[in-house]
Amino acid sequence: MTDAASLKSRTAAAIERNRESIVSLSHRILAKPELAFEEESAAAWCAEELARGGLAVEVGVCDLPTAFVATAGSGPLVVAICAEYDALPGIGHACGHNVIASAAVGAGCALAPVADDLGITVKVLGTPAEEGGGGKVLMMERGGFDGVNAAMMVHPAPGERDRMPCLAVETLDIVYRGKEAHASAYPELGINAADALTVAQVAIGLLRQHADFGDQVHGIVTLGGSAPNIVPARTEAKYYVRARTLQALEKWSPRVRRCFEAGAIATGSSLEIAPDGPTYSEFDTDEVMTGIYRANAEALGRVFPPPDERPMSGSTDMANVSLAIPSIHPMLGLDCLPAVNHQPEFTEAAGGEAADRAATDGATAMAWTVIDLALNDAARTRLMAKAYRHGD
Secondary structure, eight states: OOOHHHHHHHHHHHHHHTHHHHHHHHHHHHHSOOOTTOOHHHHHHHHHHHHHTTOEEEESGGGOTTOEEEEEOOOSEEEEEEEOOOOBTTTBSTTOHHHHHHHHHHHHHHHGGGHHHHTEEEEEEEOOOTTTTOHHHHHHHTTTTTTOSEEEOOEEESSOBSOOOBOEEEEEEEEEEOBOOBTTTOGGGOBOHHHHHHHHHHHHHHHGGGOOTTOEEEEEEEEOOSOTTBOOSEEEEEEEEEESSHHHHHHHHHHHHHHHHHHHHHHTOEEEEEEOSOOBOOOOBOHHHHHHHHHHHHHTTOOOOOOOSSOOOBOOTHHHHHHHSOEEOOEEEOOOTTOOTTSHHHHHHTTSHHHHHHHHHHHHHHHHHHHHHHHOHHHHHHHHTOOOOTTO
16 A cells, blocks of 8 residues: 555554553663763664664674664665764763663664555665764765765754754864973963963853854853863863854854863963864755655644744754755754753653653654655655765
């Protein structure tokens, strides 16, 4: 059967049958948070569930031990569903990647039995290290997305959205080197690397007045010295520099870097600035796919409020995928305000009933969206016009 209603009924029934395993997977990942590139248990659990669902699973792809590709079907339209499963330092799954992973697995397992009926190849991609490591960017560069015509994922948030507005971002590691001295007896013989960072922070604070809309800079000090009576000879920091687009980032980033250079010049310290992982881009949301997803989510009872006056903005490596492959990144509302992403309270929400429902709804909405894309001649033709190949 290839009519949409029948196939949607089959996939919805499959997800309902697998509800317990989908929710269990989400809770297991939540209970064992693993940082970027260290998601050994989460990746293995996802791969096991996908293999159990009939997909052929290849682990450790793209020279990334915690990346995988699970495939079902052999049709010419290739759709990728991305799973994220890395946690945040100190606050666990405060961005709800446990929900993302379980929804992707649920969708993949539901689509596997009907993939050939639809004339598609469905791939569930296990993509590590979204929180700064750029796992999807690395997988794109190493062939993990080759042949893909369309890509999608879902992401939990306080409220429902059909997209995630994204800023381009680069992550910088900052190191100042000075010279130790006794801070009381011989301070004149030292070069204070902590002062260099302070000068830089003051300069950045003053620069913010002249930032364009969407330009952001924020960071943390990761090493400030070793003892109060020793002039700090080494300080370290990690900073995010964001802008509306990669083009805007090219203008904004040098201005921020000059603030760090000012600290070195003022104190006589040496400075090293190095990128920590790939730069993330802005998101190019595919409007046709978004409209199809939204209709399917609403059919499940998901409610999309009017757009916020101050829309949520963040950054994700899925944005880099969107510049190369038609992509969507809708948000699943957990109705958890005032708890928001990257708070411990959101970690708790990611294990609640609303999150469990979001995981199964997200799986169903994505599966139904794939069905609609496969059976809509215009959408199918447009997507198949170009398949991604790294290096092209």
